[in-house]
Amino acid sequence: MRAETGDGRPNVICIAGRRVVHVLAEMDVRTTLLGDPTPLDLACVVDLPLDVDLDDWAATEALLRGLHDARPFGGVVNVYDAHLPLAGYLAARLDVAGPAMSAAMNCDSKLRMRLALAGGGVPVPAHRLVGDPEEAQAAASRLDYPVLVKKVTGAGGNGTRVCRGPEEVAAAVVALRTDDHPDLLVEEYIDGPEYAVQTVTAGGVTDVAGVLAQHTAPGARPLEIGYDHPSGLGPEKEAELGGLVAEALRVLGLADGVAHTQVRLGSEGPVVVNVSPRPPGGRLCEVTRAVSGVDLVRAAVEVTLGRPVTRRAPVARYARYRCLTFEEAGAVDYDPRALADAGEAPAPVISMDVEPGQTVFPVDHAEGGVYGRVVVYADDEARLVPAYQDAMDRLRPRVDHRST
Amino acid sequence: MTSRTTTPPRSIDLGETADGHRLALARGVADIDGEVWNDIVRRSGGTIFYSREWLAAFEEAPPGEFEPAHLLAYRGDDPVGVCPAYLVHHCPRLDYAYSLGGSASLRERGPLLLAHSLAALRGGPLALPGHAGAVQALVDGLERAAASLGAWAWGIANLPADAFAGRLMGQGYATAHVSTAYRIDTTYAGPAEYWATLPGRRRRKLWREQRLRAEGLTVTESVPETGTLVRLAHELLAAHGTPIEVFPAAYLRALHRHLRPYERTVVAADDAGAVAMFAGWQFGAEWSLWIAGLRTADHPAFEPYHTMLAHTIEAAVTTDARVLDLGRGNAPIKRRYGAVGTPLMLAVKTADRRQDALLHAWCRRLESAARASADGLEVVSRCC
Numbered sequence: 046m047r048a049e050t051g052d053g054r055p056n057v058i059c060i061a062g063r064r065v066v067h068v069l070a071e072m073d074v075r076t077t078l079l080g081d082p083t084p085l086d087l088a089c090v091v092d093l094p095l096d097v098d099l100d101d102w103a104a105t106e107a108l109l110r111g112l113h114d115a116r117p118f119g120g121v122v123n124v125y126d127a128h129l130p131l132a133g134y135l136a137a138r139l140d141v142a143g144p145a146m147s148a149a150m151n152c153d154s155k156l157r158m159r160l161a162l163a164g165g166g167v168p169v170p171a172h173r174l175v176g177d178p179e180e181a182q183a184a185a186s187r188l189d190y191p192v193l194v195k196k197v198t199g200a201g202g203n204g205t206r207v208c209r210g211p212e213e214v215a216a217a218v219v220a221l222r223t224d225d226h227p228d229l230l231v232e233e234y235i236d237g238p239e240y241a242v243q244t245v246t247a248g249g250v251t252d253v254a255g256v257l258a259q260h261t262a263p264g265a266r267p268l269e270i271g272y273d274h275p276s277g278l279g280p281e282k283e284a285e286l287g288g289l290v291a292e293a294l295r296v297l298g299l300a301d302g303v304a305h306t307q308v309r310l311g312s313e314g315p316v317v318v319n320v321s322p323r324p325p326g327g328r329l330c331e332v333t334r335a336v337s338g339v340d341l342v343r344a345a346v347e348v349t350l351g352r353p354v355t356r357r358a359p360v361a362r363y364a365r366y367r368c369l370t371f372e373e374a375g376a377v378d379y380d381p382r383a384l385a386d387a388g389e390a391p392a393p394v395i396s397m398d399v400e401p402g403q404t405v406f407p408v409d410h411a412e413g414g415v416y417g418r419v420v421v422y423a424d425d426e427a428r429l430v431p432a433y434q435d436a437m438d439r440l441r442p443r444v445d446h447r448s449t
Numbered sequence: 450m451t452s453r454t455t456t457p458p459r460s461i462d463l464g465e466t467a468d469g470h471r472l473a474l475a476r477g478v479a480d481i482d483g484e485v486w487n488d489i490v491r492r493s494g495g496t497i498f499y500s501r502e503w504l505a506a507f508e509e510a511p512p513g514e515f516e517p518a519h520l521l522a523y524r525g526d527d528p529v530g531v532c533p534a535y536l537v538h539h540c541p542r543l544d545y546a547y548s549l550g551g552s553a554s555l556r557e558r559g560p561l562l563l564a565h566s567l568a569a570l571r572g573g574p575l576a577l578p579g580h581a582g583a584v585q586a587l588v589d590g591l592e593r594a595a596a597s598l599g600a601w602a603w604g605i606a607n608l609p610a611d612a613f614a615g616r617l618m619g620q621g622y623a624t625a626h627v628s629t630a631y632r633i634d635t636t637y638a639g640p641a642e643y644w645a646t647l648p649g650r651r652r653r654k655l656w657r658e659q660r661l662r663a664e665g666l667t668v669t670e671s672v673p674e675t676g677t678l679v680r681l682a683h684e685l686l687a688a689h690g691t692p693i694e695v696f697p698a699a700y701l702r703a704l705h706r707h708l709r710p711y712e713r714t715v716v717a718a719d720d721a722g723a724v725a726m727f728a729g730w731q732f733g734a735e736w737s738l739w740i741a742g743l744r745t746a747d748h749p750a751f752e753p754y755h756t757m758l759a760h761t762i763e764a765a766v767t768t769d770a771r772v773l774d775l776g777r778g779n780a781p782i783k784r785r786y787g788a789v790g791t792p793l794m795l796a797v798k799t800a801d802r803r804q805d806a807l808l809h810a811w812c813r814r815l816e817s818a819a820r821a822s823a824d825g826l827e828v829v830s831r832c833c
Contacts, residue, residue: 102810130813137806146802146809147621153813156610156626156792157618164615174610174792176629179651180784227820228626296619 055350058109058121058135059091060099060128064330066090068342069122074350077112079105102131106138113139120349124323124342126199129153142349144322148298152322155230156197158297165296167289168316171233177222178215184231185214193232193267196221203414206265207234213265220411235309235316240276241269242290242306243325243333245344245354249300251291252354254339256283257332259307262370264409272329274336274364286315293317303345305329328366328394328420335361335390335422361391361422363429369397369417370408375446377405377416383439391422395436405444417442463520463593470530470586471523474594478505481519489531490732493577496774497711497732497739498569504533506707507566510699514538518562518598520590522576522583530576530583534564534591536598541694542567546627546795550815555807561797562600564591566607568695570630570737570774570793573605573613584613588620592800602808604797614794621805622796625812627819631775631788635736635765643766647787655755655785663756666717666724670764673716675705677723681742688745696740713770715761717753725753727761734771736761754779758786 054075059065061080066087069076078091081099088094093112097105109118121143123132129149136143151161159169173184174197185192185208194217196204206217214231221229239259244251256278260271276283290306297320305325307318324330324341334340338357347354371377378401385395397417399405406413419440421432460480463472475481483501490499497503508517515535522530537543538560546567547553565572574587595603608614610626618624637643644652673681679698686693705712711730715738716723724747729738738761743751758775765773775783780790795815797808 130809134806134810137802137809140803145621146806147618147623150623150809150813151618157615157624160610160612160615161618162615164612164617165619174626174629174790176780176790177784180790183784183787183789225817225820298619298621 055119056116057346057349058118060121060123060125060132062122062124063087065122065124065342065346068340068346072343072346074346077109077118099128099131102134105131106135109135109139113141117141122346122349124345126153126321126323129322142301142351144302145298145300148300148322151297152299152320154198155195155319156228158320159230161297162293162317162320165292167293167296168314170235170316170318172230173232174228175218175231176228178218181214181218181229181231182211185211188231188233191234193230193234194218194221195230195232196226197228197230198226203266203268205267207267208265217265235311235318237310237312239307239309239318240278240286241272241325241329242286242308243329243337243339243341244287244290244294244304244306245302245339245341245348246291246294246299246304247301247348247354249295251287251294253283253287253290254341254344255333255337256286257329257364257366262408264407266409266413268368268370268408268415269327270368270370270408270415272332272364272366274332275362289315289317290320293320294322297322301348303341303348327368327415328396328418331390331394332364332366332420335359336364360389361424363423363426364420365429365433366418366420367433368415369419369442370413370415371405371442371444372407373444373446374404374406374410374413375444376402377442377444378402379417379440379442383436383441390420391424393422393432393436394418394420395440397440397442460521461597463590463597466586466589468582468586469524470583472586472590472593473521473523474590474597475517475519475521477517478508478519481521485528486531489528489577490575493530493575494733494735495531495575496571496735497708497730497737498566498571499531499533499575500708500711500732502707502711503569503704504565506700506703507535509707510697510703512568512695512697512700513540513543515540516560516598518594520564520574520587520594522574522580522586522590524580524583529580530574530587532564532574532587532590533572534562534594535566536560536600537563540567541692546815547811549818550625550811550813552807552811552814555811558601558804560598560600562591562595562598562603564603564605567627567795569607570739570776571609572607585616588617592798596800602797602799602804604795606795607793608796610792610794614796617796617798620798622798623805623808623812624794624796625816625819626792627795627815628777628793629780629790630777630793631780631783631790633762633765633773633775633786633788634771635762635773636771637766640763640766643762643787651785655759658755659759662752662754663717666719666753666756668715668717668753668756668760670713670760671716672709672712673714673723673726673728675702678705678714678726678728678742681723681726681744682728682740683742684745685741685743685751688743688749701740713764715757715764717757719747724748725751725757727757729761731770734769735774736765736770736772737774738776740776754782758782762786
């Protein structure tokens with residue numbers, strides 16, 4: 046579906062998102078940006094910034110309906126998990142292109158996602174919904190250790206714990222449960238390598254833009270800490286994973302859009318562990334663009350506008366992407382002269398989220414996480430690891446634990 | 450409030466599905482062969498809430514305004530699946546769900562076809578073994594019946610969160626986890642084997658609770674007078690601030706009378722008579738406890754609860770019940786006895802994308818609100 050404005054430009058609603066706003070501007074799309082509030086710098090880029098209460102769907106719809114009647118929107122673009130249900134709601138209520146509401150809801154809850162996938166015959170981890178530590182321990186015993194305890198919504202690495210015994214399960218429930226979200230999932234731990242599959246789906250047909258080997262932190266909080274391209278699976282196995290992901294997207298009702306799907310290869314075959322119907326976070330979009338030629342943010346817009354997806358020539362055959370984490374708490378130090386975040390691939394990316402002297406924590410600490418990212422590219426596999434090592438040697442990240 | 454069911458005409462032919470199932474719509478229990486219906490329910494693992502007797506009681510004294518719209522699926526001339534349903538004009542529980550989900554205006558859109566009642570502990574299509582296709586045929590039948598009856602939406606209440614619920618999610622149904630029913634597998638050789646499954650420390654604490662809280666009371670499985678059942682149920686509802694209209698007296702009396710052949714009610718009594726009860730029924734191998742009652746003036750904290758629960762579990766273990774459904778609410782205590790929660794979903798749909806979005810928005814808010822209450826929707830309709 047395409048709605049053109051009086052000035053000939055397509056007209057879309059965009060819910061938050063920094064990069065997507067710039068892509069929309071590059072594509073000369075008339076953009077109404079919803080924010081709560083809209084950041085000033087983005088408000089200057091878009092055609093119409095609207096400060097709305099993103100939790101008040103009816104009021105947001107009423108406001109947009111007035112605009113839609115005057116100048117019809119062609120679609121709703123969204124790249125954040127948190128706003129996906131609202132994007133689906135607005136697209137459906139205005140009857141324009143955008144994420145399918147049911148698919149948005151199926152992906153908004155881990156329980157709903159697992160039920161829908163299992164109902165469609167797609168393998169998912171065995172799981173149980175629990176409400177307290179005792180129930181979680183009973184569920185874990187039935188599933189057998191280790192297990193994952195995770196939030197039903199907004200899980201990710203921060204909302205998930207790997208538990209190897211009943212005490213860890215009880216502690217995870219206490220740590221993750223909130224009054225607003227009292228239910229948690231206790232889930233089978235699929236032991237095996239994990240892969241991130243990036244896809245673009247248009248009219249129900251899914252193309253795989255990239256398959257990357259994914260690395261997760263080995264401790265209690267399974268944060269995503271790295272990716273490699275090629276995945277090491279080989280074309281046949283990658284095609285098999287792509288087929289499984291396409292089926293998963295079909296079952297969830299994702300007929301149009303971009304998705305980032307994580308699949309684990311367990312002893313009994315591939316298991317879909319998560320589907321995020323939006324471009325991936327971190328630097329994965331850049332990596333995917335470099336190795337496949339597909340800009341997933343641009344592709345999300347193109348699919349919404351009903352345009353063919355642009356695929357450029359890849360600029361690198363190999364990519365190594367590592368997140369910087371620390372094994373102990375302390376004051377971080379590194380060489381700021383090594384930072385490199387402005388170039389286009391295959392130029393390396395070396396970025397830090399903390400300034401020298403700031404406190405960092407290990408991944409398993411409640412305040413711990415990822416503090417920086419290094420991405421390097423090469424056309425020759427033999428040069429990839431040395432390139433990464435060179436970047437790390439220049440950055441020299443370290444922690445002074447005595448300062449904690 | 451006036452309650453009514455419309456006098457049903459004869460069954461309506463809803464045509465054939467693509468996979469060759471013939472669908473029929475029965476506008477009341479008078480239009481169904483009770484023996485055939487109950488046989489399908491029993492053989493397909495259905496519970497008391499699907500039985501013809503339950504439906505007859507609901508039709509006789511409905512807790513709201515409902516038109517029966519039960520579906521049958523046939524393969525050739527043989528009935529192979531059933532799906533009890535009602536065209537809901539007014540239902541206090543549904544109104545509460547609309548309001549809890551911030552969508553009270555949805556009621557103004559007209560009647561909704563629901564399979565079958567938020568009051569039941571289970572809902573949705575049932576099919577005989579070997580006829581799994583009839584389940585989807587009956588789902589298709591709900592859509593056809595909704596169009597035929599002028600319902601603005603159709604759906605299923607209290608659908609267990611399993612692969613079938615997942616299939617509906619994949620088909621675009623809006624869903625909300627509205628409550629959780631707690632069930633215990635009672636296929637133990639004897640009570641000792643059941644108690645041995647609980648951690649020793651917890652077991653000893655539960656036994657102590659049972660001893661301390663039931664002094665002077667006798668717990669038995671018996672059939673209370675209907676007036677006693679209604680009085681105890683209403684006293685407990687009132688004590689929890691639950692409107693009695695969700696369990697009107699006429700409705701409870703009708704259920705008690707129609708379901709007498711299946712009754713398994715546990716009563717705690719003192720010298721003055723019944724103090725507390727768990728009203729329930731066993732259909733096939735499943736014993737479902739549905740509503741609790743209490744003489745609240747003497748036992749405001751439901752002191753006999755532990756003793757009655759232990760008695761019920763042991764009675765289930767020592768008889769032919771294979772599953773004990775303890776119903777909704779009181780989750781922490783039920784979990785301590787080893788009961789496993791089964792999330793129950795509400796799944797609803799329309800034929801229009803824009804209206805579906807309203808249902809999804811409602812379900813999202815409803816689930817969020819229900820989640821904030823330990824008993825889900827049971828915050829106003831307390832059961833066992």
